[in-house]
């Protein structure tokens with residue numbers, strides 16, 4: 559007999575774990591699939607100073623361990639594995655984990671998050687959390703009066719660079735072409751900022767370090783081939799995110815970038831009984847607290863749905879009214 563669950567939650571970032579806490583407290587005994595990066599992106603950062611309730615800050619992994627323990631306390635159960643495929647064509651849904659473990663679920667909460675794209679250059683992955691960051695909001699504060707680099711030419715890079723000038727002594731935007739992808743308004747804002755310097759039409763080669771923390775970024779000038787070293791204490795990689803939706807194989811409606819579309823103010827997706835929360839459906843805010851909030855909404859939507867309330871219909875009606 560295949561294991562059947564009333565609620566299956568895919569992913570254990572703040573969205574998935576908050577959904578698990580709420581669903582467990584509603585007596586729905588959620589079954590949670592924890593992937594290769596348990597705790598999600600927060601486990602890649604160090605101290606979190608903007609999650610309400612922790613005036614002295616809290617380490618990312620500790621916050622996630624706490625959320626997990628809280629979900630377990632109310633009866634959530636976990637399995638470790640990678641969701642390889644799902645069949646959403648009929649209920650109960652069918653979920654395959656690690657290619658071979660099969661489960662049935664009456665409802666699904668997709669909270670598989672998004673992953674920051676990385677450059678894939680020497681030194682980068684080893685120095686994450688020691689000068690290399692993918693999150694200005696999380697880590698900007700640690701670079702007070704220090705020179706840093708932001709890599710990327712899109713809106714995120716402009717926004718992060720502008721934000722980081724509040725802390726850093728200087729911010730150098732490093733971009734692989736001589737024209738930016740960012741919208742005009744974001745470019746203009748960055749160009750008007752005196753703390754921002756530009757290294758355009760260069761290709762990042764490696765992140766430099768003193769063995770412990772970042773000391774610079776080596777770049778190659780695309781026109782002259784010259785290799786230059788930019789001395790900085792921090793390298794912020796802002797070259798975009800990818801929502802983790804591959805396993806869905808096109809069964810849920812997504813936007814042009816691949817983020818799952820939700821309806822109205824709810825977490826309802828294009829398939830009845832499937833709900834989405836956290837970074838996998840949020841290209842905009844991407845904060846631990848917003849992800850947690852959306853996880854709460856998903857669990858409440860599931861509860862209503864299982865009671866026979868057509869969350870999908872009212873969310874559609876509501877969306878139409880807006």
Ligand code: NAP
Pocket residue numbers: 675676677709710711712713714715717734735738739740796797798799841
């Ligand atoms: P994006 O628009 O895809 O830009 C990514 C940037 O990174 C591009 O400049 C790209 O270079 C560069 N890049 C990609 N891969 C690279 C690599 N391997 N090495 C070096 N550079 C690389 O991503 P985004 O800036 O995160 O924005 C995503 C979406 O969110 C966009 O639609 C954006 O408008 C939106 N957004 C809006 C706001 C806002 O309005 N406040 C803020 C942030 C984001 P190329 O240009 O050469 O491809």
